[in-house]
């Protein structure tokens with residue numbers, strides 16, 4: 575049977591899932607302008623100039639250069655109204671990209687510099703997500719992130735506060751930040767604190783630092799690995815990931831920009847698929863990397879020969895790994911076509 579061509583239209587229309595999308599890196603220019611109005615914060619009036627200020631490229635020489643792109647965005651995420659706009663906006667982006675489900679990562683300790691409490695920040699974000707789902711019909715849940723470089727006391731507080739919203743849209747936990755200087759092995763107590771809340775964990779590991787971070791995460795029963803491309807080439811670790819059905823949340827362009835993937839062909843997507851791993855594709859940072867999932871899949875088709883049956887497999891893997899009840903997963907599976 576002839577397959578449909580991979581075009582922006584056919585890929586956009588395919589029912590896709592994004593499990594790894596940081597809110598702070600993924601707000602649209604329209605939303606940022608609206609958020610800037612709330613606090614009368616000046617932004618460049620020209621959209622190209624604003625996009626340029628926020629977008630990374632593979633030539634950003636250091637991680638610091640990369641991270642400075644977030645500063646103007648974080649400054650606009652300090653009031654209830656701004657966080658509601660942000661939550662609404664990410665659902666609008668999910669809908670425009672043809673997603674049927676998204677989990678957005680959010681780091682609420684970044685939103686408290688204007689006086690909001692963690693609880694108020696999470697509440698505001700969730701109210702934006704719920705309003706967005708009501709308008710656009712796409713379910714979007716939140717994964718709340720602690721920061722690796724902060725104290726265990728702070729991380730535990732973030733996780734416990736997040737868990738209060740477990741029945742209102744917070745579905746998982748994560749730790750973000752420098753995984754090289756703050757490796758998984760040093761975060762074992764923080765991961766235990768996450769397990770103690772009863773929420774599942776999707777932990778950044780093996781993006782910028784070696785495979786060790788992934789292996790330790792798996793031994794600590796982490797259900798999903800954020801990025802995880804460094805698993806490639808380590809057969810025993812790959813076997814373990816296969817046996818434990820660990821979800822790998824790979825990201826293409828943003829990993830290329832953060833120089834963790836020097837070239838597009840280095841994403842081990844085909845190796846992971848051939849090994850039967852639960853690999854998925856995600857955006858990471860929609861605005862900072864200037865991508866959406868449709869673009870990423872088109873790029874994977876061009877650079878990695880991704881075909882429709884493989885896209886279906888990636889999507890089913892994402893459903894298996896999603897932090898959702900079985901009934902919601904069954905509903906998502908029913909939307910994935912047998913053939914394309």
Ligand SMILES: [Zn+2]
Nearest residue numbers: 596778800858
């Ligand atoms: Zn990430």
